[in-house]
Amino acid sequence: MLRRLSPKQLASLYDESKEKMPPAERKAWLDERLAKQVSYAYKNAPAAKQKFDDAGVSPRQIKTEKDLERLPVTTKDELVKLQAKAPPFGGYLAVPINSLNRVYVSPGPIYDAWGPERVTNMVKGLVRTGMPKPGDVVMVSNAYHMVPAGLALTDALDVMGCTVVPAGIGQTDLQVKIMHDLKVSAIFSFPSFSMSLIKRAEEMGYNFKKDFDLKYVSGGGERHIQVLRKVFIDQYGLAVGDGYGTADLGGVAYDCGLGAGYHYEDDICVIEIVDPKTGKQVKPLEEGEVVVTLLSKVYPLVRFGTGDLASYTDEVCACGRSAHRITRILGMVGDHVRVKGMFVHMRELDEAFSKLPEVSRFQLVLKLVDQRDRIALSVETDAGVDRKALSEAINKRCQDVFKLRMDEINYLSKGALPQDAKKVVDSRW
Numbered sequence: 257m258l259r260r261l262s263p264k265q266l267a268s269l270y271d272e273s274k275e276k277m278p279p280a281e282r283k284a285w286l287d288e289r290l291a292k293q294v295s296y297a298y299k300n301a302p303a304a305k306q307k308f309d310d311a312g313v314s315p316r317q318i319k320t321e322k323d324l325e326r327l328p329v330t331t332k333d334e335l336v337k338l339q340a341k342a343p344p345f346g347g348y349l350a351v352p353i354n355s356l357n358r359v360y361v362s363p364g365p366i367y368d369a370w371g372p373e374r375v376t377n378m379v380k381g382l383v384r385t386g387m388p389k390p391g392d393v394v395m396v397s398n399a400y401h402m403v404p405a406g407l408a409l410t411d412a413l414d415v416m417g418c419t420v421v422p423a424g425i426g427q428t429d430l431q432v433k434i435m436h437d438l439k440v441s442a443i444f445s446f447p448s449f450s451m452s453l454i455k456r457a458e459e460m461g462y463n464f465k466k467d468f469d470l471k472y473v474s475g476g477g478e479r480h481i482q483v484l485r486k487v488f489i490d491q492y493g494l495a496v497g498d499g500y501g502t503a504d505l506g507g508v509a510y511d512c513g514l515g516a517g518y519h520y521e522d523d524i525c526v527i528e529i530v531d532p533k534t535g536k537q538v539k540p541l542e543e544g545e546v547v548v549t550l551l552s553k554v555y556p557l558v559r560f561g562t563g564d565l566a567s568y569t570d571e572v573c574a575c576g577r578s579a580h581r582i583t584r585i586l587g588m589v590g591d592h593v594r595v596k597g598m599f600v601h602m603r604e605l606d607e608a609f610s611k612l613p614e615v616s617r618f619q620l621v622l623k624l625v626d627q628r629d630r631i632a633l634s635v636e637t638d639a640g641v642d643r644k645a646l647s648e649a650i651n652k653r654c655q656d657v658f659k660l661r662m663d664e665i666n667y668l669s670k671g672a673l674p675q676d677a678k679k680v681v682d683s684r685w
């Protein structure tokens with residue numbers, strides 16, 4: 257276990273004056289640390305040095321966030337290639353590997369370097385959301401196998417003085433029993449899984465509000481969080497936490513509790529929203545790719561492109577914090593497929609299924625049968641759902657949104673799709 261912090265030490269991680277710094281002061285603070293960071297990355301991470309040298313840019317030329325535009329964006333695919341060429345971290349690890357406490361492996365495969373600094377960052381992120389609190393019994397229903405999700409959270413919750421139940425994914429009935437027996441007060445999971453635990457508890461005859469001690473659910477990883485958020489709050493009286501991050505970066509932005517987007521954690525990173533074609537920064541509320549430079553002594557990624565499309569705002573939030581916010585994750589860069597002569601964007605798929613609450617997760621498999629495209633859809637639903645009616649509803653939504661019907665629909669129980677399952681699998685080529 258990592259060192260547990262006292263409630264006082266924990267509270268000291270939140271510095272109100274920094275959070276509410278006037279915007280001009282915030283910019284100067286950010287630029288100053290960015291300039292130091294790029295020279296650190298240049299000196300200590302061979303891949304960062306190569307990136308600067310290839311672009312003909314000296315770290316001294318990066319004095320402000322705007323100057324980052326001089327450097328190209330490194331995509332996730334490029335990071336996979338860098339790691340394959342110079343394993344395991346592609347020349348981005350700036351410390352000896354044995355100073356890391358975890359190395360995670362994400363699909364790609366890609367090695368994720370996690371040192372104690374990441375744990376501290378996660379703790380700070382959770383303290384900023386205000387939940388959970390020391391003494392909470394927290395069930396972590398995220399994957400514990402290879403990827404950071406479950407174990408990284410457990411590390412952070414240990415430090416915060418919570419009692420963790422490492423439940424992992426699946427086994428809904430058992431997780432309901434655990435929640436009840438251990439008086440679980442907080443859950444970390446996909447929001448749709450937290451919701452299916454609540455629904456299952458009701459099917460088992462419990463009165464959720466009376467029989468359980470749950471106060472808080474945290475999620476992320478699902479774009480329809482806003483729909484579920486309302487149900488958690490209005491129907492079950494729960495507080496909802498949310499954040500944005502990736503396995504490569506850790507958490508980099510968080511929801512302050514107002515559901516007004518994700519505040520940049522600009523003590524640990526610099527976030528830009530850029531035009532994916534030109535790499536130039538876009539204006540507030542314009543659409544662009546989320547690009548992150550980590551202010552890290554361990555894994556100093558410079559201009560890493562997440563592949564996520566989003567927009568941002570520089571307005572001070574109603575909570576008083578001045579850090580910029582990602583207003584919404586809109587989809588993924590270049591994330592579309594062509595099927596039966598039509599383009600289907602991931603965003604359209606999300607839109608179609610966002611109005612179908614019976615479907616918790618889905619996957620489209622594109623096949624070639626007799627030289628013709630066929631679309632097979634797998635959906636996770638509750639066992640009791642009326643499949644005929646739902647199939648009709650799915651086809652109507654898909655036709656309305658992207659003009660296509662499914663050739664077959666397969667019904668799966670919840671948790672049947674792997675946690676990292678892609679929304680579209682193209683098996684035609």
Ligand SMILES: [Zn+2]
Binds near residue numbers: 519
């Ligand atoms: Zn806020």
